[in-house]
Amino acid sequence: MEQQQLKRCPIGVQTFEKVIEGNYLYIDKTEYIYRMAHGASNYYFLSRPRRFGKSLLVSTLHSYFAGKKELFKGLAIEKLENEWTEYPVLHFDMSRAKHVDKETLESMLGFQLSGYEQIYGKSEEAVKLNDRMTSLIMRACEQTGRQVVVLIDEYDAPLLDVMHEETDLPVLRNVMRNFYSPLKSCDPYLRFVFLTGITKFSQLSIFSELNNISNVSMLKPYAAICGITQEEMLEQMHEYIERLAVSQEMTKEETQRKLKEKYDGYHFTWPSPDIYNPFSLLNAFEDGELNAYWFGSGTPTYLIEMLRKFHTLPSQLGGSMQAMVASFDAPTERMTNIVPLLYQSGYVTIKDYDKYTGLYTLDIPNGEIRVGLMQSLLPNYLAYNTDMGLTTIGRMYGAIRLGDMDAALRLLQEFLSTVPYCDNTNYEGHYQQLFYIIFSLFGMYVDVEVRTPKGRVDVVMRTADTLYVIELKLGKDADAAMSQINLKNYPGRFALSGLPVVKVGVNFSAETHNIEKWVVEE
Template identity: 70%
Template sequence: MEQQRQLYPIGIQTFSEIRRKNYLYIDKTEYVYRMTHFDSKYVFLSRPRRFGKSLLTSTLHSYFEGCKELFEGLAIDKLEAEWTRYPVLHFDMSMAKHVDKERLEQMLSVQLYRYEEVYGKVSEEVTLNDRFSGLIRRVCQQTSRQVVVLIDEYDAPLLDVVHEEKNLPVLRDVMRNFYSPLKACDPYLRFVFLTGITKFSQLSIFSELNNIKNISMDGPYAAVCGISEEEMLTQMDNDVDILAMRMEVSREEVLAKLKDNYDGYHFTWPSPDIYNPFSLLNAFADGKMNSYWFGSGTPTYLIEMLNKYHVIPQQIGDRKALAESFDAPTERITNITPLLYQSGYITIKGYSPITNLYLLDIPNKEVRLGLMKSLLPGYLHQHTMDGLTTVALLYEAIYEERLDDGLRLLQAFLSTIPYCDNTDYEGHYQSLFYTIFSLLGMYVDVEVRTPRGRVDVVMRSLSALYVMELKLDKTADDAMGQIDLKNYPERFALCGLPVVKVGINFDSERRTLGEWKIEMA
């Protein structure tokens, strides 16, 4: 008999609805208490999309409105004694995506008007910042309480134009003017909380509010959004057993699959393991694992920025950087790392206290596969769907230890792709190989160091480790000869798997694999 399943708040970001309708709620209220009793009353939190920022903002809203009954049994219930009610101005900027200047101003005006209907408006207040400033003052005067301002996804109007030199400054000026009263109204404010994905330094919240507390990389807030492994194993322990039963695997197997697909996020170091909450809850709700987070939104701005900075697929992960290099203001970036990190496509995987360098890499299988699928059209154009079918058949061939059949399949497919520019160099085929083999869901790396040189491609399946050397317009013997001359397999002798040498020559005239040789090391 199947156990009763939990109600999962898929797409529900309102704290009061989750509590009143008995949806699963991962208790983050200890963080709410800590945050609201800071020395600084201005707090900023950056996290990737669909990581729980809106729910956290809604939780703060209910807390400041003094809704004590919603918090019964939660951590804050034992911490808070006063439950003072404050007036809350809550702005959701996610509705202002894909807009021009006029539409953005109209949407901001509508959000102000909701509160002006309650607290009134002075005719002399015409501009958005004058109306916002006047509203804060009137709310404070009429309620005799300082005002709480919550701004969720403050950067949403700017993300889609972050790569546009013309539109970004125009929309940024609108947002800067709108946020500017937050400093001037300091005496009237009890608490200001802003969430976002990226940092735009030229907005007033960062350039003028010099006392704003950015908790994005603070250790005590490492798990303020997302679901930590400890939270999953305690607050969702029964859910894990139900998922294992529905997938007809053991508890240990389902935990390993969840970790492989959705875990791996760290927003500081050291940090608990953080799971993507959107993907995790969807997997529990559906009883299966799928690409939920990546499939929930096409990262068009990310692809545009990857093209702008000429980033090839194998350069996305495995980066080392100082914190100020990846937690940097978006409009000042000189490479793609800050946007990749702040958007959740790479995350912290390690830290060296000697060099102060962080190791950044793709967090998990879901993100890696999603990224590669998004990048594949750059190589295959309108043949992308056929390419994904070929990848599936290639996976089957490698899984069954038929690499020769798989390469033959890839050779036939690539020969059908029409000619495109900039394919007559070895690096193009290395990038294409990396993208395709990454989609197999197996470990793949390029330019792997050995004592005598660098291996073009290393791929590990369940049954073997493949050491691949790629050549362009030469021969497979040339490629295999380099593997033997530099004894690349020696570097992987202790990997625990049979090592297979693969020498491949690409034919630039036919624009596909020419010949190859496969030998056991």
């Protein structure tokens, strides 16, 4: 199928009017717009990861409340809405205020206010940001005769990069709190208020006074308000799948499976439809490639800093994470673990829920995020020789695909001999985590500390046709590692897997911090 026959994918296009008038592909989310606009609340908050369609959603709300009926022709809301009232809309984009100090933040907020003050006028007495916001809302309402709509996209953007800093966070938070404070006092003048962000509002203590806001982030009726569901992809994007299949020289069924493995797996409540990362999916369709688009667009520095702060091990990012619903709203200053931030940032997602215990089970959503996360953590285990390490890992993957674990370990030994010592290499857990990262980058199943009737296996890794049981020792002996595997009958734990089990005993030298010896038995 020729590319010009399909609508362009809106890569980087976040304005609804431009998407419609430019004849870009649009996945219809207007039913959610109508639902919120006519809901019980006039104040809404939505948390979703970056590049998940929040800005386009806010822009769609802007066009709707501005009464631009002609843009919604053929969409779901056209059949639902009868009035199409035009309201004054104040639309603030906080993504412009990243990496700023107090003075710059105040200046940028003032600049956004001044654009609307040129339309509705400015009170001479209103000097502070909160007074200017209050005056602006009241003037817009009085001049138009209609209540005001306030849309704030990425409300927490100025604060995310200082989340781990004890000095700058309170200062910037106070600026933002003052800026947002009129949203409660101006309630009689407001028709609708909508805020988006990554962290939940209670985490930054901004909305302590705004207690009438409806947080729809984990509500089932809004589970698919952002992102692309499996159903939407198959019904509205099947031609794009066919074109990608041709580009990748795969069948349509194989292409769908690859897309699911790489970009699907998000759930923002439970039960929930499967939701694909829209940024990665659209880029894959546009480029004809299956690359790491979302992760490659930038790993936030605040996330890596918080992972370090909470001493989060790579293996702890898997399916063993559990959290109560209240944990997702824990104030950032009092966070006791990294789980809520990982969830809100899109690096783990809901995979199950136990209604009896109230516990959510969380896991990495898909292959793109798993590989990206492990690559981000790899420098901590390879003394920042990451590029050379990734090349070695690629060669190791080739060896293991051929069933040659001996060659794979030899490659790792050769590479580690060229790497300066890392910190914290004097305990077995360091090497256990290194193996976990490497096997995760293979895209294969891997787990650590796997329970058996007689003990715990250090590392278990499964390929398409083989299961590897690996025991690691530091400053001891590879034969001792193999003896432990046999003595405790670790392979028996995996007899029902239906795969042949290969036993691997590895010893790391406490002096050289490298593999000293290994034993492989089938």
